[in-house]
Amino acid sequence: MTRLLTRAALVTLVVSLPAWLPGRVVALRNRIFARVNGDEGLAIPGDVVGIEDFKRVYADPAAGGRSKGAALSDLFWYWLAPGPEVHQEHLEAGPRYDQVARTTRQILVKTKKESEELTERVTRHVLDELDVGEGALVRLRDTVMPIWAELYYELVFGEPCPREARELIVGNADDVVSALKCVRPRNMRRRERLTNYVLRRLGDVPHELPSLLSTKEQAYYLQGAFFNTAVVQMSEAMAHLLMAVAQHPEVQRRLAGNPGDDGYLDAVIDESLRVFPLFGIAHRISTADIELGDTTIAAGTVLCFSYPGYHRAGYEHTDTFDPGRWARRAAKDSNFIPFGVTQNRACPARGLAPLTMRVVTREVLRRFTLSSTAGHTRSIPNRGPCLFVPRESGRSRRGVLAWLAVRDRWEDVWRSLAQLVFGTYMVLDARKKRLTETYFETEEPRCPMRSEA
Numbered sequence: 001m002t003r004l005l006t007r008a009a010l011v012t013l014v015v016s017l018p019a020w021l022p023g024r025v026v027a028l029r030n031r032i033f034a035r036v037n038g039d040e041g042l043a044i045p046g047d048v049v050g051i052e053d054f055k056r057v058y059a060d061p062a063a064g065g066r067s068k069g070a071a072l073s074d075l076f077w078y079w080l081a082p083g084p085e086v087h088q089e090h091l092e093a094g095p096r097y098d099q100v101a102r103t104t105r106q107i108l109v110k111t112k113k114e115s116e117e118l119t120e121r122v123t124r125h126v127l128d129e130l131d132v133g134e135g136a137l138v139r140l141r142d143t144v145m146p147i148w149a150e151l152y153y154e155l156v157f158g159e160p161c162p163r164e165a166r167e168l169i170v171g172n173a174d175d176v177v178s179a180l181k182c183v184r185p186r187n188m189r190r191r192e193r194l195t196n197y198v199l200r201r202l203g204d205v206p207h208e209l210p211s212l213l214s215t216k217e218q219a220y221y222l223q224g225a226f227f228n229t230a231v232v233q234m235s236e237a238m239a240h241l242l243m244a245v246a247q248h249p250e251v252q253r254r255l256a257g258n259p260g261d262d263g264y265l266d267a268v269i270d271e272s273l274r275v276f277p278l279f280g281i282a283h284r285i286s287t288a289d290i291e292l293g294d295t296t297i298a299a300g301t302v303l304c305f306s307y308p309g310y311h312r313a314g315y316e317h318t319d320t321f322d323p324g325r326w327a328r329r330a331a332k333d334s335n336f337i338p339f340g341v342t343q344n345r346a347c348p349a350r351g352l353a354p355l356t357m358r359v360v361t362r363e364v365l366r367r368f369t370l371s372s373t374a375g376h377t378r379s380i381p382n383r384g385p386c387l388f389v390p391r392e393s394g395r396s397r398r399g400v401l402a403w404l405a406v407r408d409r410w411e412d413v414w415r416s417l418a419q420l421v422f423g424t425y426m427v428l429d430a431r432k433k434r435l436t437e438t439y440f441e442t443e444e445p446r447c448p449m450r451s452e453a
């Protein structure tokens with residue numbers, strides 16, 4: 001009897017693992033991260049800076065330090081390597097930053113028509129290779145990543161993307177995003193293969209590259225901004241968007257039935273970026289005191305701006321995915337900054353990104369019906385498992401969707417354990433390497449702070 005009871009308890013424990021283990025492992029990982037990195041940041045919104053002052057502090061000219069003086073930066077530099085010191089996101093203000101930002105703008109500038117045509121061409125090229133037969137399970141992030149690899153290669157090199165380059169770019173971006181989510185340790189050899197390719201091809205880039213950067217730094221800059229950030233961010237944004245569409249059949253029906261309705265598609269994109277902002281936290285280091293009513297935020301404070309915290313405040317049923325809310329309110333009057341704040345280094349692709357997302361969404365929905373029973377969280381470590389069925393087929397695949405739900409919950413179990421191990425290893429390794437501190441100790445004169453003009 002006792003043995004029977006013990007066995008029943010064991011079975012119950014094992015069967016219930018997906019319900020409780022992943023959450024606890026994630027909480028443990030967060031505690032380990034906080035312990036290793038220390039409690040250095042000022043959380044915004046929070047007790048000191050409320051929602052009402054969020055944007056005002058973010059936009060303050062003194063909220064300008066980027067990497068120097070924050071232990072948190074060590075971790076970001078570790079994840080974005082090689083060349084994090086010339087990654088546009090992490091360069092301190094000054095002439096090198098100005099040149100880099102100008103070059104990025106020049107590479108991204110295209111007319112609306114040109115951008116749409118380019119996106120449509122590469123999307124068709126990639127999706128034509130996708131054989132889903134009568135229907136197949138895909139991972140959305142993996143499915144769309146080659147589209148963005150081809151698109152950003154073409155913007156940088158001004159020619160269609162060769163297969164070799166596409167594989168190297170996807171390999172690099174996949175490695176960065178997997179390490180960021182702690183599902184794998186970073187693989188520097190994989191990333192260096194792309195650096196060597198870009199270095200070899202630097203002479204073919206039809207844009208003027210920042211002259212204050214060395215040849216190697218120019219390659220790092222292109223790799224960091226376009227073959228890492230652009231490809232990773234667009235793949236993540238698209239995975240969220242298509243996952244939300246797959247899980248809201250009424251939204252999908254309206255989009256597929258009215259492919260010319262840009263207004264509704266924009267509302268769906270905005271709602272996806274609101275509920276699933278790509279940035280968890282963006283940080284800055286204050287370069288001077290910031291006065292806020294009775295409070296002074298001291299110079300040298302690490303300001304941690306929480307996008308999910310900001311995007312959740314001031315909305316009815318805030319956790320509900322409801323594109324219809326954007327018919328009743330304007331984005332500019334809402335707590336909504338998917339691309340950052342214009343006064344403080346906002347995303348240079350804030351015009352191009354939504355435009356290209358529209359084209360890809362339309363093309364995917366023209367071909368396939370999407371459904372998914374997998375979990376959908378902001379960090380989306382499952383890469384968006386989704387069933388693609390050719391639109392003309394009309395078959396329902398309830399069995400596959402039931403199996404997908406079970407598989408996803410069990411994947412959560414092993415993935416959370418892997419994230420605990422790899423995350424802890426990478427946080428400790430980043431701490432040991434002290435990339436930011438070491439760089440500023442040796443390279444100080446090359447990084448003048450911004451003289452706020």
Ligand code: HEM
Pocket residue numbers: 088089090101104225226229230231233234237273278279282283337338339340341344345346347348349353354
């Ligand atoms: C939907 C897709 C994207 C979203 C939601 C997004 C979001 C953001 C946000 C919120 C920031 C500001 C972070 C901060 O204040 O620290 C940012 C910065 C940046 N983004 Fe994006 N991004 C996207 C796509 C892209 C693409 C396609 C590129 C291509 C080059 C790009 C390049 C950058 C760069 C270089 C910065 C740093 C800007 C600077 O410091 O001067 N992003 N992005």
